[in-house]
Amino acid sequence: MNLDRTRNARPAFISQTSTWRPAYLPVSAWLEHGAFGFWLVEATSPRLVVELGTDFGFSYLTFCQAIKGLNLGARAFAVDTWQGDFHAGFYGEEVFQTLKQAHDQDYRGFSTLLRMTFDEAVDKFADGSIDLLHIDGRHLYDDVRHDFNTWLPKLSDRAVVLFHDTNVRERDFGVFRFWEEITSAYPSFEFFHGHGLGVLAVGPNQPDGMRALLEADETERNLIRSVYAYLGSVINDRYALQSERSVYQQEKGKFERTIAEQHQVIQRLEEDAQQQLQLHQQQLQLHQQELQLHERQFQMQLTESIEREAELTERLAKQAAELADTRHRLAMEAGRIHEVFSSSSWWLTSPLRSAASWARRKRGRPQLLRTANDILAIGKPEASGARHIVLYSGEPETPGHMYRVARFASAAEVLGCKTTIVTDDAHLVDAPPGDVLFVWRARSSERLARAAAEARARDASILFDVDDLMIEPEIVSVETIDGIRSQGISEASVVSHFGQVRDAFLECDFGVAPTSYLAERMRRYQKPAVVLPNGFDEGTLKRSRRSVRLRGAQAGDGLLRIGYAAGTRTHQRDFGVAVGALSRILRERDDVRLVMFCVNQDPIVRPHEFPELSGLEDRIEWREAVGLADLPEEIARFDINIVPLEAGNTFCEAKSELKYFEAALVSVPTIASPTNVYASAIREGVTGFLAATEDEWYAKISRLLDDEALRAAMARDAFHDALWKYGPERRIELVSEILDRADLKQQSRPAHGIRLRDEMASRRPEIPDHRIVFKRDELKEAEVTVVIPLYNYARYIEHALESVGRQTLGPIDLVVVDDRSTDQSQAVAASWLEKNAKRFNRTLLIENNENSGLARSRNVGFANSETAFVLPLDADNELLPDCATKCLEKLRHSRGAFAFPEIAMFGESEGVFNQGPFLAERLVGGNFIDAMALVRKAAWCGVGGYDHIQYGWEDYDFWCKLVELGLIGVAVPEVLARYRVHGQSMLKTQTDVARNKALVVAELERRHPWLKIAQ
Structure with a gap:
């Protein structure tokens, strides 16, 4: 050529x-x-x-x-x-x-x-x-x-x-x-x-x-190659441009659809707002007209009353005396109809009475109620051989039925059991034969005895549960049980009732009680007994935490409220323990109110029995009693919750601590009498206060009233204490052990009684002082909070935040904890959050008061989350869009405490790690689970959160603590997160340094002697 x-x-x-x-x-x-x-x-x-x-x-x-x-x-x-x-x-x-x-x-x-x-x-x-x-x-x-x-x-x-x-x-x-x-x-x-x-x-x-x-010679060939290499690069660039254009068109389409949807939402909201405005204007006009009418009527009545003042005063005095007499007679009659000992938290409500009336009208047919699974939404298939539990509720119309029967059944269903609830002993024979017969608060009867005999004939276990000291009729006296006096009931009728309850208990094999005190009294009858604490369910937790958020979003009225949530008129002497201190405080402080409850404007606690309250009527707020489901909203109004009881009184000592955890769930601190149960439940000065004398009640109430920060810290620690101890996750584990240990078909069952799994030492998470820099709450219900600890990662934090913003799970919460960064990390995060907060349900940017380390910063994030599940994300890593969705789905359909996905490395190295399955034994030789795992917040509370360990491996320590509590993880076999490998990570600069690693290994093996970490 x-x-x-x-x-x-x-x-x-x-x-x-x-x-x-x-x-x-x-x-x-x-x-x-x-x-x-x-x-x-x-x-x-x-x-x-x-x-x-x-x-x-x-x-x-x-x-x-x-x-x-x-x-x-x-x-x-x-x-x-x-x-x-x-x-x-x-x-x-x-x-x-x-x-x-x-x-x-x-x-x-x-x-x-x-x-x-x-x-x-x-x-x-x-x-x-x-x-x-x-x-x-x-x-x-x-x-x-x-x-x-x-x-x-x-x-x-x-x-x-x-x-x-x-x-x-x-x-x-x-x-x-x-x-x-x-x-x-x-x-x-x-x-x-x-x-x-x-x-x-x-x-x-x-x-x-x-x-x-x-x-062509070699020179010409090189020219030909250069020409076609260039022309080929043009086509390659055109393909790249086409691909980018395709991605752009897809994103543009999504954006346009989102904009259109938002416009529709805005239009609907504007239309709704306009309609609401018109409605409110009409209502305002009606109210103004009614007000004018009332003003005219009032003027007429005022004129008439002035003319008849003397006559009216005399008539009112006579009527007041008659009313007091009538109320006293009604109280005596009500006491004879409703036996006092049905529950320690009896909330008289119209819906409950209606349900009772309906049940009585339906006596002619079997009353078999199938329980609903209210805990983890686990739809377990019925398997041949799965245990069937028949639960007989002696008092199905009371709140105790929910605490002791319904929630036991729900936990059993999560474990794969079938459950049937019977609410009348006449229909025990209609229930399908069960492997376990669970009896709660029932009196002996011929039908119950026959059902127990049939159960024993087929080697079924018979459990008896009681939540008051009703198995010892010999304790009955007006001095021990004040309700006998306040309700006008004879001692003989109470002795008879308690005797029948004891006889029913003696028909059973095994005792279950909400407190260790009650369990010990059961064991006096040579019956094995175990403690299953009263607790809450997932719905109660959600309503409680929403009440806290709603209160935080509202402007206060400047008043401080001390609440006494007595549920029955059996607590007159109990209230007397604290009334002297309360009256002193109410007289001294204009900004304090005592909140108590009434039924149809009739007080549950009789104030006329307490002369200390005379002249303080304007300092007492009377609230209409509500049902158990609405109780969180009422308690959330309190600033302090009080639980006065007669410490040392045999009957009061058996009362459970439910009023402590009900207040803890709505972030209200409790002061209680030092009964055996409350002294065990409350850590003095940390999760609450104990008060034995009037002076102690006065001093501790005053201290909480004066110190808002102490109230907040105590409420936070009480919430973390209650979340695991009284929550559904722990209840499932306890019910599992109760059913296993009470199984009469297990020949290896120890004869000396029952011993549940040893709990870890009670520890609270270490949460450093911090302040909220930015906060936004849409007040919707999210299930997952992503927590990002941040320290000097200004160059990476936006990538991490964007990965949270792209999560397909919605709504979702986001908490960023800046650990006193010295670069622009906090400013970058704050700018991004201010622009993107609407993409989330609840958004917080928090700054630690002092540099506290990764573990404590994670604890701050967990503590400030309001969801049942928390997903930690380090600021240099990223989540893939389906991470939260798929981890949540996996965790909800398991008994696991955490779910961990597979993770792809990027940056200076590539590969996939964090792969399952979960086996506790795999932790013996080293950690195989990254911190990017969806964790139940209750489990985090159960082990006291993350511990600070110099040079790292706090997540390894955390998984070991969960295993030691008897909890497990579940693997999600899909790459759902990305781990950035770079030279400035904590792993590279601290943990993997030879001398540091030796120290970390030694520390982990000291904390968990069962570890044998390979190096």
Whole structure:
């Protein structure tokens, strides 16, 4: 080839065709050879083109485009199975269908797609017929040689053969080896770009353009390679642009749809707001008219009252005396009808009475109530052999039924048991036979005795639960049980009632009680007994925490409220324990109110029995009593919750601590009398106060009234104490052990009684002092909070935040805890949160008062979360969009305390780790679970949160503590998060330093002696 002619004419190896734009641009390793493919078809004018190995089809449709564009009248065939191989990768049917659609639209008139193997297709072509053959199948040396030799007889006297990937010398690619061999037998040309493309002139009668290409010297060949490498890069760039444009169009479409949806929402909100405004205006006008009418009526009544003042005063005095007498007689009658000892938290409500009335009207049919699973929404299939528990409720109309029966049944259902609740002993015989008969607060009867005998005959376990000291009739006296006096009930009737309850208990095998004191009294009858504390369910927790948030969102009225949530009129003497201190405080402080309850404006606690309250009527707020479900909203109004009891009184000592945890759930601190139960439940000065004398009550109430910060800290610690101790997660574990230990069919059951799993030492999470920098709350209900501890990661934090913003789970909460960063981390986070807060339900930016470390910063985030599940995310890592959704789904359908996904590394290293399954034994030799795991907040409370460990591994320590509490994790077998590997991480700069690592290993093995960490 003479290059001088290129000064006046286009070189033979390039033409206008070389600059064509490909009509079809899929993903392909052949993109950079598209320009040469156009020229080659023009230069060789093939009559028959065959491609072996088409994949996504770029090279083949390039040949077809040239054939059609140059009007060559040629035929073309693509041969492939379209399933992929271990070189190109395997793929699904969508690849072939996408290619077929593009192919059939423009080229089906002269082109055919043959879906078969190369060897199956070869006999379909005549010998000497193929002018252009492209071999791009499997790239092993033997495969390439086989394909060439098999198809060689089919090549014409001007045939050209193309080999792709001639410049790939990795893995087991063998094209380059065959190319080096075959080029010694035929003229050839090789391009080095785009993984290499070999052009082999097999036929002796090559056209002029091909001869020019083949006869070029090395300088000319380098020029040809440069030209087509450049033209190929243009096509490659066009593909990249097309891909970016596609992504842009998709994102644009999503954005436009989101905008349209938001416009619709805004329009609906505006319409609703307009309607509400009109309604409020109409209501305001009506109220103004009513007010004017009342004012006129009041003026008339005032005039009349002045004229009749003397007569009216005398009449009112007489009526007041009659009313007091009537109330006293009604109280005596009510006491005879409603026995005092039904519950320690009896809330008289109209809905409850209506339900009782309905139940009485339905006595003619079996009263079998199927319990609802209210804990973890686990739909376990019924399995043959699963235990069936029949629960007989002696007092189904009382709140105690929910605490002792319904919540026991719900926990059992989570464990896979079937449950049936019976509310009348007349229908015990109608219940299906059970493996366990659970009896709560029932009196002995012939039917109960028969049901117990039938249960014992089939080796069923019989459990008896009672939540008041009702199994010892000998304690009954008016001195011990004040309700006998206040309700006007005879001692004899109470002795009889208690005797029948004891007889029912003695029919059973096993005792269950809400307090250790009651369990110990049960054991005096030579019955094994265990403690199952009263507790709350998931619904109560949600209502409680929402009440806290609503109160925080409202402006206060400047008053401080001391609440006494007595549920029955059996607590007159109990209230007397604290009334002296309360009266002193109410007289001294205008800003304090005592909150108590009434039923239809009739006080539950009789104030006239306490002369100390005389003259303080305006300092007492009377609230109408509500049902158990609405109780959180009422207690959330308190600033201090009081639980006065007669400490040392046998009957009062048995009372459970439910008033402590009910207040703790709504972040209200409690002061209680030091009964055995409350002294065990409350850590003095930390989770509450204990007061034994009037002076102690006065001092401790005054201290809490004067110190808002102490109230907040005590309420927070009480909430963390209650969340695990009285929550559904722990109740499930306790019920599981109760059912296992009470199983009479287990011969290995110890004869000396029952001993539940040892609890870890009671510890509260270490939460450093901090302040809230930014807060926004939409007051919706989220299930997951993402907590991001932040320290000097200004360059990464926005990536982490964006990954939270892209979560498919919604609504979702976000808490960022800045640990006194010295760079711009907090400013970057604050700016991002202010702009993006609307993407979340609840958003907080918190700053520690002092640099406190990763573990304590995580604790701050957990403590400030208001959801049952928390997902820690370090500021240099990222979540994939489905992380929270899939981890939550996995955790909700398990008994696990945490769910951990697989995690992909990026940055300075690649790979996948954090892989399951979860086995506690895997922790013995080292940690295999990253901190990016969805954790039940109750479990975090149960182990006292994260501990600060110098140089790291706090998450490893945390998993070990959960295992020691008897809890497990569940693996999510999918990559759902990304872990950034970089030189400035804590792992690289502190933990993995040789000397530091030795110290960390020693510390972990000291904390958990069962570890044997491999180094």
